[in-house]
Amino acid sequence: xxxxxxxxxxxxxxxxxxxxxxxxxxxxxxxxxxxxxxxxxxxxxxxxxxxxxxxxxxxxxxxxxxxxxxxxxxxxxxxxxxxxxxxxxxxxxxxxxxxxxxxxxxxxxxxxxxxxxxxxxxxxxxxxxxxxxxxxxxxxxxxxxxxxxxxxxxxxxxxxxxxxxxxxxxxxxxxxxxxxxxxxxxxxxxxxxxxxxxxxxxxxxxxxxxxxxxxxxxxxxxxxxxxxxxxxxxxxxxxxxxxxxxxxxxxxxxxxxxxxxxxxxxxxxxxxxxxxxxxxxxxxxxxxxxxxxxxxxxxxxxxxxxxxxxxxxxxxxxxxxxxxxxxxxxxxxxxxxxxxxxxxxxxxxxxxxxxxxxxxxxxxxxxxxxxxxxxxxxxxxxxxxxxxxxxxxxxxxxxxxxxxxxxxxxxxxxxxxxxxxxxxxxxxxxxxxxxxxxxxxxx
Amino acid sequence: xxxxxxxxxxxxxxxxxxxxxxxxxxxxxxxxxxxxxxxxxxxxxxxxxxxxxxxxxxxxxxxxxxxxxxxxxxxxxxxxxxxxxxxxxxxxxxxxxxxxxxxxxxxxxxxxxxxxxxxxxxxxxxxxxxxxxxxxxxxxxxxxxxxxxxxxxxxxxxxxxxxxxxxxxxxxxxxxxxxxxxxxxxxxxxxxxxxxxxxxxxxxxxxxxxxxxxxxxxxxxxxxxxxxxxxxxxxxxxxxxxxxxxxxxxxxxxxxxxxxxxxxxxxxxxxxxxxxxxxxxxxxxxxxxxxxxxxxxxxxxxxxxxxxxxxxxxxxxxxxxxxxxxxxxxxxxxxxxxxxxxxxxxxxxxxxxxxxxxxxxxxxxxxxxxxxxxxxxxxxxxxxxxxxxxxxxxxxxxxxxxxxxxxxxxxxxxxxxxxxxxxxxxxxxxxxxxxxxx
Numbered sequence: 001x002x003x004x005x006x007x008x009x010x011x012x013x014x015x016x017x018x019x020x021x022x023x024x025x026x027x028x029x030x031x032x033x034x035x036x037x038x039x040x041x042x043x044x045x046x047x048x049x050x051x052x053x054x055x056x057x058x059x060x061x062x063x064x065x066x067x068x069x070x071x072x073x074x075x076x077x078x079x080x081x082x083x084x085x086x087x088x089x090x091x092x093x094x095x096x097x098x099x100x101x102x103x104x105x106x107x108x109x110x111x112x113x114x115x116x117x118x119x120x121x122x123x124x125x126x127x128x129x130x131x132x133x134x135x136x137x138x139x140x141x142x143x144x145x146x147x148x149x150x151x152x153x154x155x156x157x158x159x160x161x162x163x164x165x166x167x168x169x170x171x172x173x174x175x176x177x178x179x180x181x182x183x184x185x186x187x188x189x190x191x192x193x194x195x196x197x198x199x200x201x202x203x204x205x206x207x208x209x210x211x212x213x214x215x216x217x218x219x220x221x222x223x224x225x226x227x228x229x230x231x232x233x234x235x236x237x238x239x240x241x242x243x244x245x246x247x248x249x250x251x252x253x254x255x256x257x258x259x260x261x262x263x264x265x266x267x268x269x270x271x272x273x274x275x276x277x278x279x280x281x282x283x284x285x286x287x288x289x290x291x292x293x294x295x296x297x298x299x300x301x302x303x304x305x306x307x308x309x310x311x312x313x314x315x316x317x318x319x320x321x322x323x324x325x326x327x328x329x330x331x332x333x334x335x336x337x338x339x340x341x342x343x344x345x346x347x348x349x350x351x352x353x354x355x356x357x358x359x360x361x362x363x364x365x366x367x368x369x370x371x372x373x374x375x376x377x378x379x380x381x382x383x384x385x386x387x388x389x390x391x392x393x394x395x396x397x398x399x400x401x402x403x404x405x406x407x408x409x410x411x412x413x414x415x416x417x418x419x420x421x422x423x424x425x426x427x428x429x430x431x432x433x434x435x436x437x438x439x440x441x442x443x
Numbered sequence: 444x445x446x447x448x449x450x451x452x453x454x455x456x457x458x459x460x461x462x463x464x465x466x467x468x469x470x471x472x473x474x475x476x477x478x479x480x481x482x483x484x485x486x487x488x489x490x491x492x493x494x495x496x497x498x499x500x501x502x503x504x505x506x507x508x509x510x511x512x513x514x515x516x517x518x519x520x521x522x523x524x525x526x527x528x529x530x531x532x533x534x535x536x537x538x539x540x541x542x543x544x545x546x547x548x549x550x551x552x553x554x555x556x557x558x559x560x561x562x563x564x565x566x567x568x569x570x571x572x573x574x575x576x577x578x579x580x581x582x583x584x585x586x587x588x589x590x591x592x593x594x595x596x597x598x599x600x601x602x603x604x605x606x607x608x609x610x611x612x613x614x615x616x617x618x619x620x621x622x623x624x625x626x627x628x629x630x631x632x633x634x635x636x637x638x639x640x641x642x643x644x645x646x647x648x649x650x651x652x653x654x655x656x657x658x659x660x661x662x663x664x665x666x667x668x669x670x671x672x673x674x675x676x677x678x679x680x681x682x683x684x685x686x687x688x689x690x691x692x693x694x695x696x697x698x699x700x701x702x703x704x705x706x707x708x709x710x711x712x713x714x715x716x717x718x719x720x721x722x723x724x725x726x727x728x729x730x731x732x733x734x735x736x737x738x739x740x741x742x743x744x745x746x747x748x749x750x751x752x753x754x755x756x757x758x759x760x761x762x763x764x765x766x767x768x769x770x771x772x773x774x775x776x777x778x779x780x781x782x783x784x785x786x787x788x789x790x791x792x793x794x795x796x797x798x799x800x801x802x803x804x805x806x807x808x809x810x811x812x813x814x815x816x817x818x819x820x821x822x823x824x825x826x827x828x829x830x831x832x833x834x835x836x837x838x839x840x841x842x843x844x845x846x847x848x849x850x851x852x853x854x855x856x857x858x859x860x861x862x863x864x865x866x867x868x869x870x871x872x873x874x875x876x877x878x879x880x881x
Contacts, residue, residue, distance in 0.1 A: 023694055025533065029526035030507040032774050033515060047478075047486025053493050053511035068487045068561070072477075075565055076484045106529045126695040163696055163815065170696070170815030213663065213842065213880045244481040244584040245619055246627075323488060360807035360822070364584065364619050364627045367840060369822035371811035389813065391820045393842055441820045441842040441880060 004048075004066045006083045007041040007144045009058060010280050012321050014137025017101075019109055021117045021130040026110060034137075038321035041065035044080045046072035049323045082307040089141075089278035091151035095271045097182035101134040101156055104183050112186065113158070119195035120162040124203050126170075130160045130195070134183075139280075147282040155273070155425065156185050157414065160195045164202035171208075171388065173201030173373075178414040178425065180275045201355075205374055208388035211440065217350035218392065218438045219343050222411040224372055225430035227356040229264050230331045230417065231370065232396040234428070236363040237290050237298070238315075238326040238419075239305035248366035248396065252296045258400035260294040261336050266315065268329030273414035274426040276317070280324040283314040290331075294400075302326050319422035328417065333430035336406025343405050343434040344381050351440050352376040352383055353392055361396070369393040369441075391441035399435055407431030446471070446606070449516055450598040453497055456520035458600065462499040462527070464539050465520070466599035466732065469495045470773045475561070476589035477568040479616070482575075482582045484568060487561065494773035499523035500539065503532035509774035537758035540733045542602030548736070550722030553636040556610035557592045564588055567641045571616050574645025580622035581649040588614050588641070603733035611724075614641050618648045620656055626837075628652035628825050629805070633865060635722050651804060655825045658839030661881035667800030668843060668877040669793055669829070669858075675872050676864035677809040678819060679784070682847035685814040687741055687749075688779040689756035696815055698848060702747055708851035710745035713787040718766050723783035725866040732768040732777045739765045745852075753779050786869035790859035793873050795832040797856070801879055802827045802834060803843065812847075820844035823879075842880040850874050 013035040020028040034053075039061045041048045048068025052061045101109075113132050120128040134156040141149045157178025164171050175194040179185055220228065241247045249257070258264075268276050268285035278284050281303050289297045299309060302316035305326060318324035344352075355373030362368070375390040376383040412429035450467040457465035471493045478485040494511040497520050506527025508519040568588040575583045589612070596606045615631035628651035630644045670678070691697045699707065708714075718736030720726050729735055732754060740748045752760070753768035756779060769780025794802065804825035812819035823841040827834045856873035 026530045028505075028507060028776055029529055030509065030774075030776065031519075031522045031526060032508070033510040033512060033519065033522075034774075035512050046484070049486060049488040051488075051490045051492065053491070054513050064489060068489060071561055072484065072487050072565070075562065076569070078483055106526070110529050165695060165815075168698065170698070170813070172813075172815070213844075213878075240480075245582065245621070246584045246617070248625075358808070358811045362627060362807065362824070365625055367822070369808045369811075369842070371808065371820065389818050389820060389844075391808070391811070391842070393822055393840070395840075439840075439842070439880070441844060 004041045004043045004069050007039065007062055007066060008281060009037055009039045009062065009142055010318060010321055011037045011140040012137055014135060016133065016135040018131065018133040019113050021113045023127050024114065024117050024121065029106065034320070036321040037061055038318060038323060039065040040323060041069040042081060042083065043069035043073040045078035046076070048072060051321050081304055084303040084307040084313055085145060086147060086283050086303065086313065088147055089149040089282050089284045091149065091277040093269055094151065094277060095180045095275060097154045099183035101183040102136065116158065116160060116191045116195050119192045120160055120199045122196065122199045124164050125162050125199050126165040127163045128161065130158065132158045141280065141282045143282060149278050149282050151277050153180060154182055155180055156182060158191055160198045162199040162202045164206050166206050169206060171202050171205035173198035176414065178273045180271055180273060201373065204386055205388045208374060208386040211375060211387040211390035213441045215437055215439055217347050218435050218440060219347060219350065219352045219378070220433045220435065221354040222409060222430050222432060223413050224353050224356050224370060224392070225333060225433045226413055226428035227359060227370055228399065229333045229430055230328060230426065230428035231359055231361045232368045233264055233290065234266065234328045234331045235361055236366065236396060237300050239299040239301045239309055240326040241363050242299055243305060243308065246364040248363065249296060255296055256294050257296045257397055258291055258294040259403040261406045262291055262294050262400060262403055263289065263334040264291040265289050265334055266300060266328050266331045270330045272330045272412055272427040274329035276329065279314050279316045280318045281313065281316045285314055286312065288312065300326055300328060317424050319424055322422050325420050327419065327424055328426055330412065330427045332410060332412060332428060333406065335408050335410045335431050338405040338407050340407060340432050343432060344378060346405060347378055347434055348381050350378045352378055353390060366396040367394070368396060392438055393441055394439045399438055402436045402438065403433055404436050405434035407433065446596045449513065450596055453495065453516040453520045454598065454600055456517040457497060457499045457524055460521045460524040462501055462524050464500040464600050466498045466539050467495060468770065468773055469596045470593060472591060472593035474589060474591040475564055476587055477564050479568060479572060479583050479586035481584060482572055484565065495519065496773040497523040498776065499527050500536065501527040503536045504530035505533065505536065507776050535755070535759045539599045539601050540603055540754050543735050545605055545728040545735050546719060548719055548726050548728055551609045551635045551726050553610045555637040556590050556612055559590050564590060567614065570641035571614055571645040574642035575616060575618050575649040577646055578649035578653050581618050581620050581652050583645060584617050584619050586616035597729065597733040599733060605729045605733050607727055609635065609727065611635055612637060612639055614639060614644045616645050616648045618652045620652050624656040626652045626655040628655060633724055633863065635724065651825050655837045658837040661828065661838055663880045665876045665878055667797055667873055667875050668879065669797065669800060669802045669871055669873045671804045671871050672860065672862035672864050672869045674803045674806045675869055676867035677806055678812065678847060679867060681809040681812045682814055682817045682819060684781050684784065687751055689750040689752045689760065690779050692750055693756060693759055698815060698817055699747060705747050706745050707747040707848065708742055708745045709854050711788055712742060712745055712851065712854060714742040715739065715785045715787065716741050716751055716767065716782050717785055718782035720783040724863060725782040730766040730768040731770040734764045734766045734768060736766045736782065751779050751781060753777050781866060784867045788854065788857035788870060788872065790857050790870050793856045793858040793871060794829060794834060797829050797873060798831060800829045801838065802829055817847040819847065838881065840881065844878050845874070
């Protein structure tokens with residue numbers, strides 16, 4: 001029917017409700033209903049892709065994508081692309097939603113969010129904001145090889161931020177928790193306490209000193225170390241980046257690239273924010289070890305990259321009905337056996353970097369830069385002055401090799417990861433890490 | 444015609460459900476893009492998208508709903524009313540914008556782009572690869588071409604009815620060296636008209652990657668730093684622009700609160716927010732809630748003149764909206780956003796005018812800046828030393844840090860190399876005594 005070698009479609013339909021609170025007032029209550037399909041077609045080495053919204057005709061969309069693929073192949077023919085065959089996925093190991101948020105009235109959610117906002121409004125805090133969101137959607141996947149799968153997933157979560165100001169200086173504290181769960185997320189996480197904690201961070205930072213830059217030993221808290229695992233190592237192990245020549249991890253499989261203390265894992269089967277039962281090309285999800293005892297073990301693959309490089313697919317995701325690309329899910333550095341106290345004792349003098357305000361990485365050159373939320377100077381094995389506007393930068397492989405101690409206190413944080421203009425839910429995490437030398441940037 | 448009927452149907456459903464006022468934004472967009480992966484064309488994409496967003500106001504409370512299922516417009520209208528009912532009256536709410544006369548704009552709709560065929564799209568994409576290919580030992584790792592054609596209708600129950608069509612084209616190329624020292628770079632360009640030089644995008648990126656090879660290390664120091672338009676626009680977007688957003692100001696999240704009329708920058712700088720610029724990326728007859736577009740002086744000769752307002756924040760300050768309501772998409776409610784944001788500073792050959800310093804092409808991590816205090820600490824990419832008025836040696840790894848507000852008062856030179864970086868239009872600028880850590 002279609003003159004192509006392969007096609008597939010992801011159909012997604014769902015509802016999102018969000019409430020935004022700003023300085024104690026509801027700023028926005030909104031509902032979104034969405035339905036759409038993303039269709040890919042492959043003709044020899046060329047991809048065609050079509051996305052359609054709303055009330056669409058799937059056959060017409062497959063026809064349009066096929067026409068694009070064939071057209072591209074005729075105009076710029078190139079080496080054939082293979083798509084790995086997979087077995088039919090099963091929506092197993094689904095998270096159990098105990099309290100369906102759709103059974104809770106909008107009024108009750110508004111009331112709860114207002115109370116959360118109030119808790120952040122402590123003395124010295126000049127403004128607060130809080131967000132609640134829930135989304136429930138159904139995904140259907142089908143391809144030209146006969147693979148089919150279907151699942152429904154619920155995601156809920158909340159975020160709080162508080163700003164403290166004094167004499168023209170402003171500092172912010174933030175907390176957020178998102179998961180593949182129902183309204184019981186408010187039982188798992190104490191949103192009131194987190195609101196107070198965001199406010200306290202903002203207040204503390206008013207009295208923090210600007211950091212002094214330079215090369216020094218550092219301890220990374222689980223949040224910042226998790227961001228490092230995701231941004232610097234996770235992205236570089238995405239096989240699409242490897243194939244386009246944008247990864248320092250190209251041709252590194254089997255090599256010792258990190259301290260033997262380091263194990264980095266991506267596991268979409270965990271019931272965390274990055275969970276999925278099968279990915280957006282129908283591959284059953286499974287745990288992937290990226291680095292085992294310091295040795296680079298595996299890239300993250302799609303069906304296309306796995307066919308090309310050898311490996312297991314299962315890491316190809318799309319935002320909504322966009323074109324799926326290789327992505328992470330729940331990425332973490334696994335536990336070691338040190339404690340923070342032992343690290344402080346060992347490091348003697350350096351900087352303890354806490355939390356993350358985001359960062360960026362150049363996977364091709366293997367360099368990165370992350371801003372910590374705050375830090376402490378470490379003097380004679382003790383945490384002393386609080387410091388602000390502090391960042392960590394350097395070369396990914398150097399940091400991996402400079403890890404001297406890995407903590408036993410793995411913690412995961414939820415967030416959204418952007419790549420190719422698409423955002424997908426992920427978590428990243430780590431225990432505390434002690435690094436013998438890293439470049440700390442200051443103001 | 445179909446769009447108008449649909450919008451009227453939605454407004455009617457909202458009013459019948461009990462709304463006092465209602466507004467519909469309807470968009471249709473057709474985008475074609477071609478992707479490059481490792482010097483080859485990977486494939487083509489067609490995105491046909493549509494959607495609508497409805498604001499319904501009940502007793503001074505605003506509710507919102509959106510959908511891309513056009514046949515669900517009446518359900519969405521009722522859902523917006525339901526959302527409004529769970530909120531209490533907002534004492535700051537005045538009204539949706541009223542019917543207005545709209546200015547004409549030019550250079551935003553190019554029939555060539557509307558009708559562009561796949562062959563032409565492909566040809567431009569190939570030009571980027573060929574442009575990069577003129578520099579030996581460099582390939583395009585990823586890149587893309589895109590062209591789009593879209594329509595937007597805003598209609599509300601206060602008589603606003605404004606429809607616009609527009610086109611756009613863009614290209615970007617990420618490149619890497621394949622021989623010797625590994626170095627990367629990127630370039631991009633965007634326009635409303637079919638006037639981009641795609642070969643130059645590939646070539647510029649490739650030359651930059653090649654000249655960045657074999658970078659040296661430098662000692663931490665304070666020195667003159669020249670920021671390329673890409674780097675400066677990135678920093679402005681993450682620090683200064685949020686500070687003039689009236690919403691942030693009203694909520695105590697801006698360093699510029701209460702500072703209208705103050706000297707906040709060197710007197711040689713003027714900054715204009717211009718919704719009417721010919722061919723501008725953010726040019727249109729109205730903003731995203733139907734307020735006529737205008738030019739707003741933000742900074743004139745270093746004096747701070749105006750915040751940017753949408754209708755809601757303008758109502759709070761008892762002023763007129765500056766036409767800065769902005770929505771990322773039909774599923775977002777309006778908030779304050781810049782239009783074409785133009786930085787004006789007398790230009791000269793700023794590199795030749797600099798004895799010693801650092802030239803920075805791009806930065807990574809600008810979004811991690813502290814938007815309120817203006818402090819930033821970012822990684823400089825494709826940086827070079829400047830010696831005796833000339834670009835000298837590439838620098839391998841460099842952190843630059845500073846404060847945007849201090850920078851604006853200390854800028855002491857700008858180039859003649861004005862670039863459209865999305866909606867931000869700026870030359871390169873020179874900042875004396877910036878902290879750099881190599």
